[in-house]
Amino acid sequence: MSILASKGVRSVALFALVTALASCTLPRSGPNKNEIYSGSVLKQGDAFVVTVNDRVTRATSVTPALGFSAAFKNAGLLGSDTIRSGDVLGVSVWENTDVPILGAPQVATILEEIQVDGQGFIFVPYAGRIKADGNTPEQLRNIITRKLDQQTPDPQVSVRRLAGDGSTVSIVGGVGAQGVYPIERPTRTLSAMLARASGVTIEPEIAQITVTRNGLKDRIWLQDLYENPEMDIALRGGDKILVEKDNRAFTALGAMGTQSRVTFESQTVSAIEALALVGGLNSNLADPKGIFIFRNEPQEISNVVLGRNDLQGDQRFIYVIDLTAPNGMFQARDFAIRENDTVYVTEAPYVRLQKTLGAIIGPVADLAVLDGAF
Structure with missing residues (x-):
């Protein structure tokens, strides 16, 4: 009876273990390749899955064009001496008359700290409101001289710029x-x-x-x-x-050295540089055939990449790079990462098998210990 009971316990335990494994998902860093491919438009998904090649690289290599209009x-x-709104001026006037209109005879009348207003004008007594903005001190001197000459004979005027906020x-x-x-x-x-x-x-x-x-x-x-x-x-x-x-960044996920949001360190970042920025592939987990770049492509690039002209608006794309291909490293070197891209590396198939076996072997070993106790 003891032996039969022991076998019964083992059978029940193994059945429970297999049932549990069948009904749950083992821990992992993200979707596998099959799950990603299932999102393709060819399988009723909403993303275009495209293998990177030279033509795709050329069509998608877009560097932000910055410059002045x-x-x-x-x-x-x-001009280094052009007067602008906000400048502060000093104006001196000498009058050639015994009855000056601005001051004492043969003595200069000094008008200090005349600020050019927001519309570019200044006010000089007896000359009125004068446009100063855009003129040099010499040009403004001539304007004031002509204005005052109507009031006093042969006035001598000096205009100088003072410290101001022009x-x-x-x-x-x-x-x-x-x-x-x-x-x-x-x-x-x-x-x-x-x-x-x-x-x-x-x-x-x-x-x-x-x-x-x-x-x-x-x-x-x-x-x-x-x-x-x-x-x-x-x-x-x-x-x-x-x-x-530069505040552009991409997101790195999956079987890599680290998973994080990564800022650009140069105007252009290639796929191989993006991997290097996060410590490269995790040699214990990564599948070098499963490098994926998730991106929303604008209408113009989407049509060029797919050789179509009927797509409207932004499209979801998943670009695939196989580093083990004959030119895989070159493709990764030439493919440009863009702002808000998600770079994802899948786990190697054996990793999933290893996790599955580990999930089974551990409990089986426990069962063996349990069996020895009966």
Whole structure:
């Protein structure tokens, strides 16, 4: 009876074990290849599964194009002595008369700290409201002289610029010295003003410069600014300059060294570089044939990749790279990762088998111990 009872216990336990394994899913890092392929449009899914090749690589290699529009590039350099709204001026007037209208005979009348208003005008007694914005001090001197000449004979006028808040730009972000800087002769262009702010402190490969002017906003890579002289735009008073790190990122999941959201470390990141950024493939888990890139492709690229012209709107794509293929490493090197991509590596088939066997062998060993107790 003892032996029969022992066999009965083993049978019941094994049956329960097999039933439990059949009704549950073993722990894993994500879907396997078959489950991913089941999401293809060919199997009533909603994603296009595409194997990466040279044609696909060319069609999908899109690097963000940054640069300044004509509205920024066509703006000429400001004259170093051009008066702008916000500037503060000093005006001196000498009158050639015994009965001066502004002051004592043969003594200069000094009008200090006349600020150019928001519309570009100043007020001078007996000359009235005068447009100062856009003129040089010499041009403004001539205008004031003509106005006063109608009131007093042969007036002598001097106009000088004082310290003020006129033609200035603000610089914030990744520079050595954030602040508000005047546009002066040495700092009339973007690159010169960045140098005036003690330079950019972000890695040049990922530094972006954004300039905001009169409601317009354009952005450029720092490297492109120095490599393309036409992008070194002339500045205008009120410009806002932001220096920041490229904030694009992709997500890495699956059988890799780590799983995380990864920021770009250069303007372009290839699939092989993306794997390297997270520590490469996990040699104990990863299937080198199962490198998947999940992405929403815009309509234009979707039609080119699939050789169609009927797709409308963004489409879901799953790109597949097999590192074991003859040119697999080259394909991974050339395929460009884009912002918000998800890079996923499946587990090798033997890993699932290993987990299954481990789930069975462990309980069986326990049963053997249990059996020895009867």
